[in-house]
Each structure stands twice: as C-alpha cells, then as structure tokens.
Amino acid sequence: MKNKHSIYLLFLLVISFYSYGQARPDHALSKTANQHAEIQAVKKGISFLAIGDFGRHGAFTQKEVARDMGTVAEILDLNFTISVGDNFYPNGVQSTQDYQWISSFESIYTHHLLHEPWFVALGNHDYEGNAQAQIDYSNISRRWQMPHRYFERLIEIDKGKYLQLLVIDTNPFIAKYKANPEKYLGIADQNTQEQLQWMETKLANNDPKIVWKIVVGHHPLYTGGKRKNDQETKDIQLLFEPILEKHKVDAYICGHEHDLQIIKKSDKNVMQFLSGAGSELRETGKTEGSLFAEAVPGFMAFTLTNNALKAYVIQSTANDFKIIYQTEIKK
Incomplete structure (x- = not known):
C-alpha cells in the first residue's frame, strides 16, 4: 500500500x-521578466505613480490596476502616489465614515508601498459629494494627503535638490459647474482668483534648490479624447497654460478623460501626462502634440533625479503589466 x-x-x-x-x-x-527589467528604480532620486478616475468599488479594471501599481511600486521602491481626482464615483463621498473609503480605496490599494503618501486632487465627481470630507480624511489616514483643496509639497530628490509639487483644484474654474451649485456642492464658495494668486506666488519661487516643477490638476490642458473640443478644455488651456509656461513648469499631470495620453506641443515647455485609466475606460484619440494615446486600463510611473524625469505608461492585463510607452525629460 x-x-x-x-x-x-x-x-x-x-x-x-x-x-x-x-x-x-x-x-x-x-x-514578463523582460517587461519588468525595462523599468528600474533610481539610486539617487525618487519615484512615484499617477492614477485617476478610479473609485468604483473594484469594478471594471480597478482591482487589476491596483495589483500592478503594487508590483511597480515594489520595483521602483515607491516614494508616493498622485491621484488626479474623481476619486469616488458617481457622487463622491458623504462623510469620512462613508463605506466607499473601504470599498473603493482602503481594500483595493493594499500593497505596503501603496501606503506611502497619496497626494490627492479633487475631480468633478468628488464635488458631487462632500469634498470637505476628503480633506478631513487626511486627519484619519496617514497616506491620504489632501490638507486643502489646493496645496504644495517640496520633496527632496537628492542632496538638497527639490521637486516643487503643486496640487491644484481646477473644478471651480469650469463655468458650467459654477452655474450648477446644487449638483457641485460648495463649488460656488471657492475663490478662484485667490487660488490663481497662490499659484503665481508659489511658482515664482526661483530658489536654485528647486530643480523640477510639477503641477497636478483634474482637468486637461489638451486632449485627443472625448472632450477634445469641449469649452471646458479650451477654458482650462487658456487660463493655465500661460501660467505654467511663464514659470517653466516641467510637467502637468491630470485626468478627467478615461484613458492614457502624453502630449507635448512643440512650442511649449510643459509636457502633459494624462492618467485617467484607473477603472472605467472611454475611447480616445490624438491631437496636436500627441506623443501617445490609448484607452487601456493602467496608470503612469515616474522616476525623477536631479537631471532627468522618466515616465512609463503601464497597461494592466489579465495577469501582469506591460510597458506600452516611455519618454524622458532631461535638464
């Protein structure tokens, strides 16, 4: 036997x-091994991820994207994550105790390196709920960092050189939102001129220790997607592009469109990284300056040294991730 x-x-x-x-x-x-080898941590620098338009209780491809964010975070020894807004669909959160904090965030992004800071912007869907609750959640969660509707972080890269990161609130600048305060709660109370003055003051900081300037907002300056010809896109470009160009901002990271796009106009300094494919997707396309555009589930990963910003577009598949585009900005 x-x-x-x-x-x-x-x-x-x-x-x-x-x-x-x-x-x-x-x-x-x-x-798989070759894909992973294409993306590498930097020894003298920092790394971060950018994701947007994601909070759907794990539906669509949110769980797969979260899984791959964890994998890439480990490869890069992640320092922080950027959320470009629309953190909770369809109508934001009701309070700091809303169960969506569990179902759409805490139980989804579980890798230990995804517990490094999240610097979070507000999206239009977040204004359909209690936006103040997302600010207040910063006092409950160590990783969720939204101290105000717009804020600055100075992050050391290496040897006393810094990234200036500005997270702005683009929603109050959209005319149709302000005209509908019953839907977009509290938006009429926001002082847009005060925020613009704050931006100008912060970006005018020419301290030689600041070697990179990155601005994060929800709405894109440019897009080849659904909102290519929308008035809101034109308004955001007309308002913010001159400010970013005046102060030589290196990158603008945004979402709103449910896809992945990189756009760099030949006559502009700023490069736009649109990372809005954290869950539900929409068809996209190209526009003037488009370097990349795909409507696939995923996110973007970045490494930053004193001399170079590398960006990777990451697509999530059924079992693993793959890098579908990469680019670099050099100083």
Missing part, C-alpha cells in the same frame, strides 16, 4: 509540474 501511495503522489507531482509549464511556458516567463 505504501508503494502505491508513493507512486500516486509522484504522479500528482509530475502532472502539476507539467500543468504549470503549460500555463506559463518559458517564453512567457521570459517576456
């Missing part, structure tokens, strides 16, 4: 080994 039992166990081991080989052949493993 013992011999028969041993033979049976050996048979199961052989079958299991064969099945594993069939499920993930050597060439598939090599392909």
Whole structure:
C-alpha cells in the first residue's frame, strides 16, 4: 500500500509540474521578466505613480490596476502616489465614515508601498459629494494627503535638490459647474482668483534648490479624447497654460478623460501626462502634440533625479503589466 501511495503522489507531482509549464511556458516567463527589467528604480532620486478616475468599488479594471501599481511600486521602491481626482464615483463621498473609503480605496490599494503618501486632487465627481470630507480624511489616514483643496509639497530628490509639487483644484474654474451649485456642492464658495494668486506666488519661487516643477490638476490642458473640443478644455488651456509656461513648469499631470495620453506641443515647455485609466475606460484619440494615446486600463510611473524625469505608461492585463510607452525629460 505504501508503494502505491508513493507512486500516486509522484504522479500528482509530475502532472502539476507539467500543468504549470503549460500555463506559463518559458517564453512567457521570459517576456514578463523582460517587461519588468525595462523599468528600474533610481539610486539617487525618487519615484512615484499617477492614477485617476478610479473609485468604483473594484469594478471594471480597478482591482487589476491596483495589483500592478503594487508590483511597480515594489520595483521602483515607491516614494508616493498622485491621484488626479474623481476619486469616488458617481457622487463622491458623504462623510469620512462613508463605506466607499473601504470599498473603493482602503481594500483595493493594499500593497505596503501603496501606503506611502497619496497626494490627492479633487475631480468633478468628488464635488458631487462632500469634498470637505476628503480633506478631513487626511486627519484619519496617514497616506491620504489632501490638507486643502489646493496645496504644495517640496520633496527632496537628492542632496538638497527639490521637486516643487503643486496640487491644484481646477473644478471651480469650469463655468458650467459654477452655474450648477446644487449638483457641485460648495463649488460656488471657492475663490478662484485667490487660488490663481497662490499659484503665481508659489511658482515664482526661483530658489536654485528647486530643480523640477510639477503641477497636478483634474482637468486637461489638451486632449485627443472625448472632450477634445469641449469649452471646458479650451477654458482650462487658456487660463493655465500661460501660467505654467511663464514659470517653466516641467510637467502637468491630470485626468478627467478615461484613458492614457502624453502630449507635448512643440512650442511649449510643459509636457502633459494624462492618467485617467484607473477603472472605467472611454475611447480616445490624438491631437496636436500627441506623443501617445490609448484607452487601456493602467496608470503612469515616474522616476525623477536631479537631471532627468522618466515616465512609463503601464497597461494592466489579465495577469501582469506591460510597458506600452516611455519618454524622458532631461535638464
């Protein structure tokens, strides 16, 4: 009996080994390894992720994107994550105790490196709920950082050189939102001129220790997607592009469109990174200056040194991630 039992166990081991080989052949493993090798941490610098338009209780592709964010975070030894807004669909959160904090955030982004700081912007859907509750959640969660509707962080890169990160609130600048205060709660109370003055003052800081300037907002300056010809896109571009150009801002990171786009106009300094594919997707397209545009689930990853900003567009697939585009800004 013992011999028969041993033979049976050996048979199961052989079958299991064969099945594993069939499920993930050597060439598939090599392909995965090569994908992972394309993205690397920097020794003298920082790394971060950018995601947007994501909070849907794990629906659509939110869980797959969160899984791959964790994998990439580990490869890069992540420093922080940027959310470009529309953090909770369809109508924001009701309070700091709203269960959506669990179902759409805490239980989804679970990798330990995704517990590094999240610097969070507000989106239009967040204004359909209690935007103040998202600010107040900063006092409950160590990682959720939204001390105000717009704020600044100075983040050391290496040896006393800094990234100036400004997170702004673009929503009050959209005329149709301000005209509908019953839907976009509290938006009529926001002083847009005060925010613009704050931006000008912060970006005018020419301290030589600041080597990179990045601004984060929900609405895009440019898009080849659904809102390519919308008035709100034109208004945001007309208002913010001159400010970003005047102060030589290196990158503008945004969302609102449910896709992944990188746009750099030939006559402009700023490069726009649109990362709005954290969950539900929409068709996209290209516009003047488009370097990349795809409507696939995913996010963007960045490494930053004193001399270079590298950006990776990450697509989430059923079992793993793949890098579908990368670019670099050099100083």
